[in-house]
Amino acid sequence: MLDISDFKPVTLDDRNFFKSFYERFPIQHSDNTFTNMVCWNDYAQYEYYTNNDALVISSTIENKTSFRGPFGIYDDNLLKEVLKLAKKTNHPLAYQIFDEETKARILALYPDINLSSDRDYYDYVYKTDILSKLPGKKFLNIRKHINSFKKRCNYTTEPMTSESVQDVIDFFFKWCEWKECKKNPIMNYEKNATIYSVKHFEQLGLCGLLLKNENEISAISIYEELNKDTIVIHYEKGLPDCEGNYKVINNEVARLVSGKYDYINRESDLGIDGLRIAKMRYYPEFFAKVYNIDANDIPEI
Structure with missing residues (x-):
């Protein structure tokens, strides 16, 4: 069973692992880049778990932890384990989705689960x-x-x-x-x-x-x-x-x-009005979207 103690902090020494992983399993959203994680560690306290070409990431801000993934090669059982951890947090941002593949997997398992779109963090x-x-x-x-x-x-x-x-x-x-x-x-x-x-x-x-x-x-x-x-x-x-x-x-x-x-x-524009106006003036081709799941909306697994 996956436990929070299985996660380890993201450090600069992990760069080669993340570089190799993301070359095999490319990402679309900036929040999951190794650079953002290691540079913002003082604020968000990023940690990760990896096993059999699967990657799970957690971030803790003001003692509130959220989870994302698994990325890479993974199965439904690991996804369920991550959602179990997320449910224990009692956090409105317990689980975050940064790609359409993960969104589809979750909806396939739990068609009625509530996903809230987070426009402020769209890339x-x-x-x-x-x-x-x-x-x-x-x-x-x-x-x-x-x-x-x-x-x-x-x-x-x-x-x-x-x-x-x-x-x-x-x-x-x-x-x-x-x-x-x-x-x-x-x-x-x-x-x-x-x-x-x-x-x-x-x-x-x-x-x-x-x-x-x-x-x-x-x-x-x-x-x-x-x-x-x-x-x-x-x-x-x-x-x-x-x-x-x-x-x-x-x-x-x-x-x-x-x-x-x-x-x-x-x-993203972080919900800042002036920044949103400035970014929209350049007419984005598309957004890399983000969705959140409240711990209270995660079913008992």
Whole structure:
């Protein structure tokens, strides 16, 4: 019988395991990436269980644990064991679904179970070709902002390297001072997660693009391969030194990876109105959806 004691913490040393597993069993949602788990560990306390090419993940936030999976090769018995653990949590987010295959398996076993759609955590997925070219009338205003930026700002782009790590960390501290991260616990966790990713970007296999204005970092994008068709943008930040830098870094990354990847996953909007409006302006191709199951809605198994 599966028990919470069977799980072990996700650490940086687990990178090779997750890389190998996800190469065999690709994922669609950013929340399950090894990078997000290890970088946000101080906040979410990720743990995992693996057996016979099956993977189960748990996360604990403010002493409330939720489960997801199994991913990979698994059978209904293991899924039932995970749901049993989830039921014990008494948590509204006891079990989370990040792919349509798991959703179908659960509904096949329990057709009447209540699944609640979690729009705030839908990942936005765009066609790379669209983000790189921004064609047609619907992108006219975005193109105008980009052209205005290029006329007003003396900018260059360059990849993030081991030599630029400290400059990038300094940039994030500036960004956090501007955004007053200390007043917002989640933003403070995000700062810590971002800096962790920068300090370990080679170990994590991350890529980064720097947008510089007058030779100072104005914006940055940190990303990686999510699957063979898709990259995921983990962090995209800009300072208020030259308006339009967010649109430019977005476009520059899309142009950089165009021809290599068909899609760009730009993660979720977390239910933040301004962020949702900004992401919808780019017309996502589709969403990587999320569903939750309340512990009280899980049947006795």
